[in-house]
Amino acid sequence: MKIVLGCRGIIYFKIWIQGGDWGGPRSRNIHSSLASFVDSPTWKLIDLISKMRASSGKILIPGIYEKVQPISEEDKQMINDLVKKLDLEEFKKMIDVNKLYSDENQKEMSKEQMIVKLFEPCLTVDGIISGYTDEKGSKTVLLSSAFSNMDIKLVPNMEVEDIRNKIRNFIMENAPEAKLEIEEGYKWAKMSPLNPYIKIHIETLRSTNKKIEIWPMGTGSAPFYIFQEKFGIPVLDGGLGHGSRAHSPNEFAFLKSKTGAGGIIDFEISVAKLLTKLGEVGKIKNDRFIQ
Template sequence: MKSENSMQRHVNMINETHDGFIENELLPFLRIPSFTLNKKGINQAKEFLISYIRPFSDNIKEFEEGLIMADVSGSTESKLLIYMMYDTQPITKEKEWISEPFGAVIKTLPPPLDKLDKCVIARGAYNSKSPLMCFLNVIRILKEQDALPLSLKLLFDAQEEIGSPFLLELLKNKKELFKGCTDAYYPSMKQDLSGKSILKLGYKGILSLTIKVSSKNKEPHSAFSSMIPNPVRDLIQLLNKIYANNEFLIDSLRKPYVLSEKERNMIDDLMEEINLEEIKQKAGIVETIENDPRKTFTNYLFKPTFNISTLKSGFLGGGTKNMVPNSATCNIDIRYAQDISIDEIYEEIQEITKKSAKKSKSHFELIKNIGYESSRVDKNSTLVHSLIQSAKQLGYSTQIWPLSAAAAPLSAIKKNIGLNFIAGGLGIGGLAHAPNEFVQLNSIIDTRLANLYFLMKYYENLQKEE
């Protein structure tokens, strides 16, 4: 009875403080323009976070590049590692936003998302500053009531959107910082538009590259094109040696991913449950390559992808200009579900680039930006069970996906320090990296309550295991 009364007291406190949390904690944090390369905004967000956690945290450590670590003492010696990111994507296509991107305005989105009613609209609202603040708020409430069930190690990343390079080095070279951690959890808002909780058992791997091709020429008239190198043409030819006709040509990714029996069964079950049109709406997708829904969804999760996010060269003004460009640049991200090291993929592309350079008068530069392997978490792990139970406590069922098509530096947590990890939690949001990124206002209370139940359930399950 005492335990039930204590839990109800925590629930009441979260409900009673909800409006104040939105107005005085969440919205002010969302209004800080903390896109990764904005050092002023990152520093402002960092100071906000340190000030917020100082009353209930110990051993707050500031590292380079905005990374923060802190301990929060509970009733256990072991600690659950909590990964959180507070940097965001920069603002693009500002004219398409219905409000100022860092204004954190509450309003209704245009159709078809108007059915969600009022939403908080801000860059970083969904990915991932709202779930971060919701989680910290619940920790603060529990600490004030001397009721935090387990100890935590907080990890705040300010470089996630550029691949977390400093964190990756820390995980590789400073493993002792994470001694005593049991698992790693990334608080997120993972409900679909119908309210069902989505839990994904891992991430694709990713390799991000920049390729620059250039010549020493000025930018002469195109009449000279037969006698001088053309960096644009050379770049396109190089790309076509890596990927062409919707298929990889490099050995490491040439063979398609083979689904296991468990994965095929999960896809069978998901095709009975998912609403692909809602998934597309939430992501801002209008057109897809395939018409068959099953093939579209299976490719989304498992097919290796070759994405050119930037391709820049030549005359970009109005009209035309007949000239031979002296440089061409592209940014590429490769995502894959296979159990392959990023070094194997990179070395193949590096070799192809060297061969192209030998055959051309252009100069080639291949830059490795970030990379981490694919990873998985067991469906029967304490993390997964605890998240399913916390959603159920609030009346929500959980849909389990075999994999996330996204990539995350959390994969390096598994590889370097051997911890299971997962991203999960309640709350409805979307349009990450796109104009009008949002979280549904009425779902934020479930985000906070689910954090409470997750911490309690994880502690209970951990005690049973021990």
């Protein structure tokens, strides 16, 4: 059973490069033989993306790490506890990969290194579209346009507007011919295991006698900060139940327990128990109980 005490924020952005005054075909694809003396929007986009990130995964946009918060002693303790429980091979099997990033010694990163990475931003190419992509046959063309969807995950204490500006400045400096559209993003959220609500939630789940993994930060993003900042309501992610394949074909969750982790029915029962427990203790306001 996995309990997550934080989630990353996100900024989603789109990059278009179209042929025009700077070079490249203006309005249509042309024969690839002309690439000897005509520039390519597709290569321009590939070059731009390659400048954004090192092969290690480190983001190369200047200033991106300036406000990243150091890992607290509280979180370091949770990392140490999680390392003892986490089965790395089972984790890789669950996310369908054979190997994680390599470290500076070209060895696969350790469990501790992997969890520490959750406290750092990450940059992802979500899609690239340009030209002829049929797996069968061939078509030799110099393309007039290229497009990419990308996202960057934010961690404490990164600020949405600050990162937006850094992305804009980077694109303007490295590819002024590109068109950039930054969609609305949102910030990260982080809870302490000492929060009274969080402590009761964890105690309630431990009463099920199931194995619990407490993650100080999660891999994904969600606008949980709204509950925390605007309403003073602490939020955590996780509980009884089993599901997998997030954002992949055949994403699923069990209705009934099949692995010992429980299903949606068990989850709903655990929520009822949690609400009962909270009712016995009192209500929460600004992270404190009021009797």
